[in-house]
Amino acid sequence: MKTLTLEAEYDCDFALFGLVSSTRDYTLAWSLNRGLRLRLVRQPDFVLNLVQQGALAFSYYLYATEVLTLRLLRNRAALPSALAKPFLAPDIREYDYLLQVQGGADEWAGTELLDRLTALPIVQYASEFDPNELKYKENLIF
Numbered sequence: 001m002k003t004l005t006l007e008a009e010y011d012c013d014f015a016l017f018g019l020v021s022s023t024r025d026y027t028l029a030w031s032l033n034r035g036l037r038l039r040l041v042r043q044p045d046f047v048l049n050l051v052q053q054g055a056l057a058f059s060y061y062l063y064a065t066e067v068l069t070l071r072l073l074r075n076r077a078a079l080p081s082a083l084a085k086p087f088l089a090p091d092i093r094e095y096d097y098l099l100q101v102q103g104g105a106d107e108w109a110g111t112e113l114l115d116r117l118t119a120l121p122i123v124q125y126a127s128e129f130d131p132n133e134l135k136y137k138e139n140l141i142f
Contacts, residue, residue: 014102015110016140017117018075018095020125025059025074028097031122032072038063040072048088058088071100073140091135095127100140 061072077086
């Protein structure tokens with residue numbers, strides 16, 4: 001019997017930042033709200049259903065306007081898992097949180113936002129990634 005395979009290519013139209021912070025997710029969201037003048041609001045956990053391994057839940061905060069959408073996601077699963085890699089983006093597992101930015105190109109440009117993120121005392125390290133180069137980029141498409 002002949003088997004057909006569907007190959008899909010995703011184009012990521014967002015900027016992605018990795019944050020290293022040893023604080024809880026709500027403390028980081030509060031700090032980002034104050035430091036960047038946002039209003040990140042806690043959403044129900046983002047659940048990633050893996051076909052053979054089961055479901056993983058990640059804490060998730062959202063700020064959305066007409067032109068800008070910011071998502072703060074914890075990179076490690078909220079509940080303990082039997083998986084060897086319980087991460088949203090396993091190829092950048094060194095980062096505790098992921099900040100996804102869609103729209104708002106002028107104010108939320110890469111280096112400017114990166115400088116603002118690293119200026120926050122609660123963030124130990126931040127880096128920008130090209131989401132199209134990540135192996136597991138489909139996990140970040142909502």
